[in-house]
Amino acid sequence: MIIRPVDLPEGLLLQILLWATVILIGLVGALILFGAAIQFRRDRQNRHRIACFKDWEVRLAEHLFRGGHEQGPFGEIPDPDRWLFRGFLFRYQATLAGREAEILRDLYLDLGIHTSLPERLQSRQARRRAEAAREVGAFHLTGFFALLPPLLRDPVPFVAHRAAQALTRSQDLAYAGPVMDWVLREDRYQRERLLRVLEGFGPDLLPWLDAHLPDPGTDPEPWIIFALLAGSRRHRESQPRLLELLTIARLDLQVSVLKALAALADPTTYGRVLPLAGHGAWEIRAQAARALGVLGGPEAIPDLLRLAGDPVYEVRRNAAQGLADLGHAGAAALGWLAEDPTADPFARDMAQERLEWADERGHL
């Protein structure tokens, strides 16, 4: 049987409405009070944090630079503020090196929170794991580096990233292999960005990679990273290996090697790059065009003019850019190309565009 509201006695209906309104008002009020309490707590925490940081900033300058560390301890850090103080120290670890970095490390160790690192590195909270990994790298906690490689396979990307950064700060090339594997597991478009992380290992990384990476003929992927790193660091000692890699018929690898050779800018490699200007893949021709401009100087002008008439836009653009970068000689060639009625119309347009580009930037 269905009871319709009209069947309810009038007094009861009023009472129900009244109580429902009271309950609703109570709920809304409670919600407002709860929000206000949270906001109040946050404000109080922020005020406390700002006050602590201001005080610690002054004390830290004394401690670091005015011999405070020789005269005694930094001063008491109350237990509830230990994590706040760790955050405070984090702000300086990327800036300070040498003696000051050692003093920062001692201040961190005095907190005693490092003893909980093994547990925190396995915490169920991703943020706790990431912060723990960061601590190991930031304060160079040698005894804890060995606990980080499993985090490179963490399902949360930023935890793995933190672990990789921390491992590079160890400067211990024993960890270069696992970090390299982590880079290779990332999407290809991410890898160039991750080169910065790998660079943290320092100048010995490239010779190590050269000696330890698998045969480039069977597994060229890691060598793409090697080539990009060699170019980014302008590592001239890697040039013989780069020239060897250039002969492996693998598009991505050859493109990366051409980028690296352009960065190294050794004119003796011009002859090795030139044959690739006629390659069937436009990606390789485009990169070769860029490299030829850098490696060949004014002698590259005839080759660049030929590439400026390539059917693919990117190749034409790079060839014209190469000419513009050559200065007056290249600009003269571009001017000639732009006004040559017998030249390819696309090449003429591109030459005109690059001339305007160079003129706007005061390159001419």
Next chain:
Amino acid sequence: MSRAWPEHTRILVVEDDLPTARIIQARLEMEGLEVLVAGNGIEALDLLQREDVSLITTDLMMPAMNGFRLVQEVRDQPPPKGRIPILLISSNQNEQDMVRCLAAGADDYMTKPISAQVLVERLWRLFERSRRGG
């Protein structure tokens, strides 16, 4: 190592990270230097218009106007402001960036993390060189 900074030697620290700026400021003030702090290149140029400074130390990566552009802007000014020695500090270890900055007119380049002692020593050398007209 004794460094006899002349009285009222003023240095402009351009750094967008406030804690870093303050810690550098504290170390330089310990040397007896007067320190001005700017949060980016635009603020730095504004301060340069109003104040006389003997040295500039600037971060490379900053919002609004980065260190590279700041170096170019300073060098475009007529002497003596256009010749103020500039030390670039960056967290970027990229060699190409270093070359680019030095080519733009920076006098020296340091990568973070930095030793405060080395920073002061480099600034002193730059200051001495500019005082001798080098």
